[in-house]
Each structure stands twice: as C-alpha cells, then as structure tokens.
Amino acid sequence: MIAVARSLFGRRARLRWVHLILGGALAMPYVMVGSVIIGPATGSTNVFGSFPLQLASFGVGLPIAAVSSLFPMARPLEAANVRWLCDVDTDRIASGPARTWGERGRTAAWFTLHIGFGGIIAGASLALPPFAAVLIVLPVFAGLRGTRLGLPEVFDHTWALALSPVAGAASLVALAGCAAGCGALLARWAPVLLGPTPEDRLAAAEARAADLAVRNRLARELHDSVGHALSAVTLQASAARRVLDSDPEFVREALAAIEDTTRRTVGELDAVLGVLREGDAPGTAPAPTLAADLDGLLRRTRAGGQRVTAAVEADPEALPPPLSREAYRIVQEGLSNALKHAGDRAVVDVRIAVADGQLEITVENPLSGSASSRPGGGHGLRGIADRVRLLGGTVTAGPTAARTWRLHTRLPMKAPVRKEPT
Incomplete structure (x- = not known):
C-alpha cells in the first residue's frame, strides 16, 4: 500500500503532475485558435458552452501545436522541463536545439503528446476535485442534494448517498492514477523523442x-x-x-x-x-x-x-x-x-x-x-x-x-x- 501511495502521490508523481498541468496551460492558446475554426464551421457562437465542441477545438489545435514546435529552440525548452519535472537522467535528454528535420519531427511529436495528455489531465484536475468534494460531503450537508449542482437524481436515494463519499474518494484516486500513468508514459517516451541522436552522442x-x-x-x-x-x-x-x-x-x-x-x-x-x-x-x-x-x-x-x-x-x-x-x-x-x-x-x-x-x-x-x-x-x-x-x-x-x-x-x-x- 505504501508503494502504491508513493507512486500516486509521491514527489516524482507530483512533479510529473505539474509537468502535465503546464502542458495543459500550453495547450490553451491552441485550443483558442481551434475554437475560432470550429465556431464558424459549426455555426456555433459559444464553442465553450458545448463539451463536444471543446473537444473538437482541442483536436484542431493539436496539429497547429505540432507545426509551431518545429522551430529549433522548442527542443531545449521542452528538454529543460523534462529534466526538472519528469525525473529523466540528464544524459538521456539532448540539450541543444534541433538541427535536422528528423529531430524537429520527434520534438513536434513530443510536444503534441505533452499538450495532449496535459490538456486532458489539466481539465480533469480543474473539474473533478470540486465534484469529488461535493460527493464526499453530500451525506452531511443536506442542502447540496438539490438540483442546483446538477447532481443526478440517483443521489436522492439513501444507498447512493451512503456510497457518494466512496465514489468521491475513488474519483480522486482515479485522477491521481491517470496523472501518474500519463506522467510515466511521457517519462518513458522522452528519451526516445527528445534524446540525443547517435551524432549527438558522438559529439x-x-x-x-x-x-x-x-x-x-x-x-x-x-x-x-x-x-x-x-x-x-x-x-x-x-x-x-x-x-x-x-x-x-x-x-x-x-x-x-x-x-x-x-x-x-x-x-x-x-x-x-x-x-x-x-x-x-x-x-x-x-x-x-x-x-x-x-x-x-x-x-x-x-x-x-x-x-x-x-x-x-x-x-x-x-x-x-x-x-x-x-x-x-x-x-x-x-x-x-x-x-x-x-x-x-x-x-x-x-x-x-x-x-x-x-x-x-x-x-x-x-x-x-x-x-x-x-x-x-x-x-x-x-x-x-x-x-x-x-x-x-x-x-x-x-x-x-x-x-x-x-x-x-x-x-x-x-x-x-x-x-x-x-
């Protein structure tokens, strides 16, 4: 249990979570650009009022992010974040700018993964904890049981109220597990996509x-x-x-x-x-x-x-x-x-x-x-x-x-x- 708790909430997991949150922050400008494209294409005047349209804007923004990360200096900036926050050995990450198109392509792939996973985890980190907190305290505060919070009618039942704290705690653990898993995947892929090439190692x-x-x-x-x-x-x-x-x-x-x-x-x-x-x-x-x-x-x-x-x-x-x-x-x-x-x-x-x-x-x-x-x-x-x-x-x-x-x-x-x- 201690090992599981450390893998979900330990220092390494927390730093990787921060790395994902930063990826979500980097994704926001591209989501905004995507919303400018999705809005006229769908005839919607409020893209962010619809969750499917938000996802569509996010999907349109990812290719734009990949193109913008082809600049040579994108690699050292991302590499610095990986060294500090993903707990990857320094010698496994290249330090200089991308010089070839192959290096730029791998950097673009990494940046797309970073803001893609980061956008999902950052969004969940903003939305899920308040909802989990409501579920945890729901049996105690009767005023929260109304429809003002948009809770499903199932919570009007006694058995649902009894299980709501468990569901709230489980959702927080699930969020931590998703963040830890995404962080571990990025840490594993970082040396492949941001690591030095044979020419870099020789130099x-x-x-x-x-x-x-x-x-x-x-x-x-x-x-x-x-x-x-x-x-x-x-x-x-x-x-x-x-x-x-x-x-x-x-x-x-x-x-x-x-x-x-x-x-x-x-x-x-x-x-x-x-x-x-x-x-x-x-x-x-x-x-x-x-x-x-x-x-x-x-x-x-x-x-x-x-x-x-x-x-x-x-x-x-x-x-x-x-x-x-x-x-x-x-x-x-x-x-x-x-x-x-x-x-x-x-x-x-x-x-x-x-x-x-x-x-x-x-x-x-x-x-x-x-x-x-x-x-x-x-x-x-x-x-x-x-x-x-x-x-x-x-x-x-x-x-x-x-x-x-x-x-x-x-x-x-x-x-x-x-x-x-x-």
Whole structure:
C-alpha cells in the first residue's frame, strides 16, 4: 500500500503532475485558435458552452501545436522541463536545439503528446476535485442534494448517498492514477523523442575526450614543471644551509638559482593555470624547449650541488618545436627523479643525440637503494610515457646491471604528434 501511495502521490508523481498541468496551460492558446475554426464551421457562437465542441477545438489545435514546435529552440525548452519535472537522467535528454528535420519531427511529436495528455489531465484536475468534494460531503450537508449542482437524481436515494463519499474518494484516486500513468508514459517516451541522436552522442564523447586530453596535458605540465622546481629548490636550499658559514660564494649561487627557478616556474604556472580559468586568457610565458633553456636547466640543477654531466650531440635549434618542448620536459623529469632518488653526491649523466632519424635522450644515475624499485615515484614516469607515446617514440626506464637507474627514450624526428588517447 505504501508503494502504491508513493507512486500516486509521491514527489516524482507530483512533479510529473505539474509537468502535465503546464502542458495543459500550453495547450490553451491552441485550443483558442481551434475554437475560432470550429465556431464558424459549426455555426456555433459559444464553442465553450458545448463539451463536444471543446473537444473538437482541442483536436484542431493539436496539429497547429505540432507545426509551431518545429522551430529549433522548442527542443531545449521542452528538454529543460523534462529534466526538472519528469525525473529523466540528464544524459538521456539532448540539450541543444534541433538541427535536422528528423529531430524537429520527434520534438513536434513530443510536444503534441505533452499538450495532449496535459490538456486532458489539466481539465480533469480543474473539474473533478470540486465534484469529488461535493460527493464526499453530500451525506452531511443536506442542502447540496438539490438540483442546483446538477447532481443526478440517483443521489436522492439513501444507498447512493451512503456510497457518494466512496465514489468521491475513488474519483480522486482515479485522477491521481491517470496523472501518474500519463506522467510515466511521457517519462518513458522522452528519451526516445527528445534524446540525443547517435551524432549527438558522438559529439558529446568527442567533447569529453578533448576536455580529458587537455586536463591530462595540464596535469603533466604541472607535475613536471612544479615538481622539478620544488625538487631543485629543496636541494639547493639544503646544500646552501650546509655550507652557509664555510662557502658564502656557493650560497649566493644557490640563492640565485632558487630565485631563477621560482621565477621561471611561476611564469609556467601562470601559463598553465590561465587555461583553467574560465574567461581568462592563457598566460603569456612560452613553454620551455631544449633550444631555449637546456643550458639554464642544467645550470640550475648544478647550482644545488648536484653533479651533472651533459653530452649534447644534437643541435637543439634544428629540432621541431613540439619535439623540442616535449624533449625538454623529459630531460627535466629525468633530472627531477635523479634529484629525489640519487642523492646530491651522485653524478647524473645526460646524453642527447640523434641516431637513425631518432632523437635519443638518456638520463642515468647511480642507485642509492634497492635496485628493484624507486619508492615515491611513478607519476613522472607515467607522464614521460604519455609524452613519448604521443610523439610515436619508445621509452625504457629501470635499473641496470651496473646498479644505475637509466631512463632512455627514442623520439622520431619527423613523426607527427599523435592525438591524446581517449
């Protein structure tokens, strides 16, 4: 019983009832236009004084309503009502205007059903409750038994009076049942008539994939840029603190490197966050490349006391900008891993060369702990793997027999950059 009562009078049923009442309200202008046609056609001067003529006006108004709903903006307006009042999942209803005639035709069919069911339920909702209330109180108020209310003569009998409250309550339940049934039918048909087409679903999937690709790229940029800066600044500050009294010149160099690192990172962070701020223009700081900042990257890393040897056997100026940019991030992440895992006394070897049309990048440093794992890592290596995959290259990373950690990538010099994976 509780489930039945909830299905008839629960929140979902009430909202769908309101949706039907709105459909009845939308039907009124079309009924008026229909009455203008039915009146002269039947010679009647009072169309609304006859229930059959009212139904005829309603029937004439429905095709007119279908034609008026062919405008593209009819679909988003109806879709908004369906989402709020019919309890239909948002992703099952299209949000944009109808673009094709097929979409417009389905919208017209939906609008006709909405105002058709709505007109019937709205009319019953206006007429039936007062009549049901009279039936319920009829045995108590004798003055209502006359003919002023137009009640049938059967209510003059005692048995009819005794059953009238039951009939009144039953009529209200029947109205609620009809409203709930019509609302459920409209909710079932809404995804069919107002739902996205396969083209809409494909466009939405492509939009989500593009958004995800942008987010993944921003996450990689933030991790590589900010992560490297924090690792470098931490190492530089630690080294400067240890020799604060004994080597002031080194301390000055370390502080200068910290200043330079943080300034550059703030510029890169502004560029990345500018993409995330809705309505804001992206930051103007250019993405670093091997040609523009490889020497600076090595200098800032060495300023913290880290010993770095670099063999650059390729001309950074000759590299395509996308390749130079991604290669810079790979070298930067390799140095960041070395800063975190190799210790400040270890020597980090960086080699950049061109062989067989491939740009080879190797970053190698001694292992300070277990040769089988590097605690705390993982995100940077995944970012490198993503960058290499987008460039169509290969990457290997792991311990070697000589107890070193070796990161080695091969990137095609002329291969087009692949799209982000969906």
